[in-house]
Amino acid sequence: MSQVKKLAGETVIYGMGSILPKVLNFLLLAPYLTRILDQENYGIHGILYAYVALLISIYTLRLETAYFRFATSGDHKDNAYESAFTIVLIFSIFVSAIIFVNAEFLAAFITKVEDARYIRWFSIILLLDACSSLPFAKLRLENRPILFSAIKVINVLIAAVMIFLYLSIFPRMESQQLLSGFPFYYSPGRELDYVFLSNLVASLAVLILLIPQLRKVKLTIDKVLLKKMLKYSLPLIIVGVAGAINQVFDRVFISKLIEGANGIASSGIYNGAAKVAVVMSLFATAFNYAAEPFFFKSYKDKDSTVLYAHILKAFVIAGCFVFLGICLFLDQAKYLIGDGYWEGMNIVPVLLMAYLFLGIYYNISIWYKLKDKTFMGAVISIAGAIITIVANILLIPTIGAIGAAWSGLICFILMCAMAYFTGKRNLEIPYDIKNIFIYIFGAVILYYFGLKVDGLGINIWLIILIKGSIFIAYVGYAFWKDRTLIKI
Numbered sequence: 001m002s003q004v005k006k007l008a009g010e011t012v013i014y015g016m017g018s019i020l021p022k023v024l025n026f027l028l029l030a031p032y033l034t035r036i037l038d039q040e041n042y043g044i045h046g047i048l049y050a051y052v053a054l055l056i057s058i059y060t061l062r063l064e065t066a067y068f069r070f071a072t073s074g075d076h077k078d079n080a081y082e083s084a085f086t087i088v089l090i091f092s093i094f095v096s097a098i099i100f101v102n103a104e105f106l107a108a109f110i111t112k113v114e115d116a117r118y119i120r121w122f123s124i125i126l127l128l129d130a131c132s133s134l135p136f137a138k139l140r141l142e143n144r145p146i147l148f149s150a151i152k153v154i155n156v157l158i159a160a161v162m163i164f165l166y167l168s169i170f171p172r173m174e175s176q177q178l179l180s181g182f183p184f185y186y187s188p189g190r191e192l193d194y195v196f197l198s199n200l201v202a203s204l205a206v207l208i209l210l211i212p213q214l215r216k217v218k219l220t221i222d223k224v225l226l227k228k229m230l231k232y233s234l235p236l237i238i239v240g241v242a243g244a245i246n247q248v249f250d251r252v253f254i255s256k257l258i259e260g261a262n263g264i265a266s267s268g269i270y271n272g273a274a275k276v277a278v279v280m281s282l283f284a285t286a287f288n289y290a291a292e293p294f295f296f297k298s299y300k301d302k303d304s305t306v307l308y309a310h311i312l313k314a315f316v317i318a319g320c321f322v323f324l325g326i327c328l329f330l331d332q333a334k335y336l337i338g339d340g341y342w343e344g345m346n347i348v349p350v351l352l353m354a355y356l357f358l359g360i361y362y363n364i365s366i367w368y369k370l371k372d373k374t375f376m377g378a379v380i381s382i383a384g385a386i387i388t389i390v391a392n393i394l395l396i397p398t399i400g401a402i403g404a405a406w407s408g409l410i411c412f413i414l415m416c417a418m419a420y421f422t423g424k425r426n427l428e429i430p431y432d433i434k435n436i437f438i439y440i441f442g443a444v445i446l447y448y449f450g451l452k453v454d455g456l457g458i459n460i461w462l463i464i465l466i467k468g469s470i471f472i473a474y475v476g477y478a479f480w481k482d483r484t485l486i487k488i
Contacts, residue, residue, distance in 0.1 A: 039269055039341070042268035047110065047111060056240070057239075057240025063084035066232045082217055082220055084226075132210055158201060159201070162198035163195055235378035239377045253404055257393065257396040268341075273345050308366070316360065322356075324470075327450065360416050360436075364420050368419075368422075450467050
């Protein structure tokens with residue numbers, strides 16, 4: 001089997017674990033929650049999950065990546081796992097205790113003081129998820145994607161079932177007075193509470209399912225090895241925090257930079273519309289899950305850098321398929337979310353392209369992990385975070401919520417440039433930059449051509465036929481031009 005095919009297969013399999021749950025979340029919950037929750041509550045939903053994305057890198061100390069690095073070099077596999085898990089457990093308990101005790105203060109800053117209970121629940125969720133991070137990393141390193149995927153899917157199914165029960169089934173039963181005598185608590189009007197509590201229960205269930213991976217773990221620390229791992233991973237914490245600012249903190253920026261009571265509601269509209277673009281983000285994440293251990297394992301192979309170049313091109317081609325497929329059919333894609341969020345659909349093409357460049361960054365930034373120069377990742381990520389913050393401050397008050405989407409695109413393009421030019425001096429990889437940009441610009445041009453088709457005022461089915469032909473022609477060109485990629 002070719003290396004590109006192998007990685008594609010692993011991307012699909014890991015997508016079952018890291019992406020399928022989010023796809024299920026997107027397909028089941030995004031259409032549902034945007035029809036159940038009002039814009040303000042959905043804004044709070046997006047804001048709090050943005051903080052979770054930022055904090056998880058701090059909780060895990062990014063030792064799952066350090067585990068990949070040190071478990072694949074020398075005889076450190078068990079010691080690396082046990083040392084990493086032990087310190088993550090201790091540190092996570094400490095941080096969660098601080099958050100739990102100061103919930104009112106934090107809630108007043110993030111949304112409003114009445115939301116303190118949400119902060120306490122998320123302190124527990126973060127603790128549970130941090131404790132699960134190393135067992136999941138171990139499954140990835142041991143090439144056990146089926147078990148990895150099954151547990152991830154169970155996580156989202158538990159959350160989805162609970163949400164449907166508490167937001168649809170139980171309210172109907174309550175209205176018909178059918179809940180009396182049932183051994184559970186239900187109170188009408190607490191929809192957002194039940195969404196977050198469902199997440200908590202699902203995270204607890206995941207940790208229980210991972211007990212076989214934890215049962216034989218000794219809570220011990222190899223001080224010498226842990227010091228090396230932390231030296232490697234600490235810059236990656238900065239990468240993770242900055243990455244969260246770049247990727248999901250747009251919801252927070254909107255809530256703070258749009259004046260008045262409309263800030264959180266505008267964030268909710270943005271959060272809802274962004275769910276349509278999340279497909280590209282999920283694709284990039286699935287690729288990253290599969291590619292990171294793959295790159296480490298193949299680094300010493302002959303012509304590995306040539307292989308990395310082919311992988312980037314294959315990723316860009318697939319990403320352009322996603323971009324063009326969604327953008328050409330935005331009028332149909334909008335039905336994936338509630339109509340109260342349609343006014344935010346203009347952000348979708350910009351976010352799709354932003355997430356495509358995020359995936360490109362995942363590819364070309366691998367050099368600093370392979371060369372043990374993770375501090376360069378921190379430098380690039382800090383620069384990206386500064387660009388994001390400045391761009392949001394300048395653009396959101398001027399052009400509204402779409403300024404957050406443009407800020408993300410600007411940030412990821414510049415981060416790709418920084419990673420590419422610093423990488424050239426450390427690990428020469430022969431990327432086919434010319435044809436990569438041809439694919440990207442070609443997809444953008446065809447999207448704008450699709451907009452012109454929309455303006456013709458012709459029958460909707462004829463419009464769909466023309467756009468479908470455009471998409472098929474683009475895919476056909478890619479397979480004709482780079483058909484050899486699947487043989488590499």
